[in-house]
Amino acid sequence: METLILKDDQIQRAADFLADGQLVAFPTETVYGLGADATRSEVVKNVYAAKGRPSDNPLIVHVDSPEMVWQYADNCYKEQASKLMDQFWPGPLTIIMPIQAGTLSKQVTGGLSTAAFRMPNNQATLDLIKTFGKPIVGPSANTSGKPSPTEAKHVYHDLKGKIAAILDDGPTVIGVESTVIDLSADTPTILRPGMITEEELTDVLGDVASDHHKVSQEEIPKAPGMKYKHYAPNAQVIIVDDPNDFAEAIKEYAQASEPIGILATDLILNELSGNYKTYSLGEDVISASKHLFAGLRALDDQNVPYILAQGFPESGHGVAYGNRLNKSAGQQHFKKQGEK
Ligand code: TXA
Ligand code: MG
Numbered sequence: 001m002e003t004l005i006l007k008d009d010q011i012q013r014a015a016d017f018l019a020d021g022q023l024v025a026f027p028t029e030t031v032y033g034l035g036a037d038a039t040r041s042e043v044v045k046n047v048y049a050a051k052g053r054p055s056d057n058p059l060i061v062h063v064d065s066p067e068m069v070w071q072y073a074d075n076c077y078k079e080q081a082s083k084l085m086d087q088f089w090p091g092p093l094t095i096i097m098p099i100q101a102g103t104l105s106k107q108v109t110g111g112l113s114t115a116a117f118r119m120p121n122n123q124a125t126l127d128l129i130k131t132f133g134k135p136i137v138g139p140s141a142n143t144s145g146k147p148s149p150t151e152a153k154h155v156y157h158d159l160k161g162k163i164a165a166i167l168d169d170g171p172t173v174i175g176v177e178s179t180v181i182d183l184s185a186d187t188p189t190i191l192r193p194g195m196i197t198e199e200e201l202t203d204v205l206g207d208v209a210s211d212h213h214k215v216s217q218e219e220i221p222k223a224p225g226m227k228y229k230h231y232a233p234n235a236q237v238i239i240v241d242d243p244n245d246f247a248e249a250i251k252e253y254a255q256a257s258e259p260i261g262i263l264a265t266d267l268i269l270n271e272l273s274g275n276y277k278t279y280s281l282g283e284d285v286i287s288a289s290k291h292l293f294a295g296l297r298a299l300d301d302q303n304v305p306y307i308l309a310q311g312f313p314e315s316g317h318g319v320a321y322g323n324r325l326n327k328s329a330g331q332q333h334f335k336k337q338g339e340k
Pocket of ligand 1: 028030031032033034057058059060092094096109112114115116118120138139140141176177178179180191192
């Protein structure tokens with residue numbers, strides 16, 4: 001199959017593919033998604049196959065409006081959900097609620113009685129869903145286990161030949177996936193951190209819990225996706241938490257035979273001299289979040305054996321960045337001699 005690259009003046013073409021039961025990757029403000037008709041289970045199955053995704057991992061249902069949600073969601077949490085939608089939609093917040101029985105297939109929900117809903121803040125994709133007239137599922141449009149795609153070329157790299165088209169709207173703005181909040185829990189619970197922070201959600205809802213810190217392979221996490229290997233490039237990633245430790249970390253990991261990769265802010269990169277492959281995270285944790293996945297991919301393309309990646313304090317917007325980076329590094333942090 002040839003994979004077409006479509007621009008935002010070709011929305012109708014993209015919608016026609018969806019209506020024809022084809023897969024179309026779409027842009028959002030966070031990462032690119034792999035779109036398919038959310039109401040047809042035989043089509044949704046193809047999404048799992050294209051990504052190589054375990055089939056017990058449920059998908060996000062992308063909508064163009066709150067109204068579209070209420071065709072599928074039970075309205076038992078409508079009051080809380082509406083407050084969140086008013087405040088954060090369109091935007092990087094995914095809301096999990098019980099669904100009306102029989103409205104969405106088990107391919108979408110992973111067999112749960114709930115589903116995840118999100119209205120992304122990207123005009124081309126909102127136009128696409130409106131033109132198509134139905135919600136579209138959308139896991140991140142990467143091969144399962146690899147860093148999520150923040151540019152159309154990343155999607156093309158992973159899925160060319162497997163999907164009909166990619167709606168290209170340039171690099172995404174945020175770079176890490178949406179915050180996932182489960183309203184069906186006793187206390188509204190954050191299952192995946194993102195750019196909408198716990199503090200912002202607490203301001204709207206009052207009490208909010210967080211359930212993304214200790215998810216290991218053994219536990220059955222609330223968000224099934226959190227238990228799988230994620231965001232992992234071929235290189236081994238090592239997190240350098242203290243910017244002052246880069247020199248020592250480089251000494252430990254530098255190879256005589258091949259350059260290592262360094263993923264850090266300009267402040268750190270400007271201090272370096274030596275034979276490294278570098279990728280800039282910009283200047284702070286917001287720009288770092290935007291560039292993290294692209295950086296991991298770019299360094300991987302250059303076949304580096306190690307990537308030393310800058311850590312940031314894990315509070316506020318740093319929670320999402322730290323969550324993704326820790327997964328891509330398998331939790332490996334640089335420790336100085338004496339600290340080991
Ligand atoms: O920013 C994003 O959310 C991107 C863009 C494309 O919208 N999408 C995305 O989808 O990251 P995905 O499938 O890679 O991640 C969805 C997460 C997974 O961890 C999944 O297990 C969880 O949400 N999830 C989906 N439905 C759920 C449900 N009913 N209950 C619990 N967790 C759910
Ligand atoms: Mg994903």
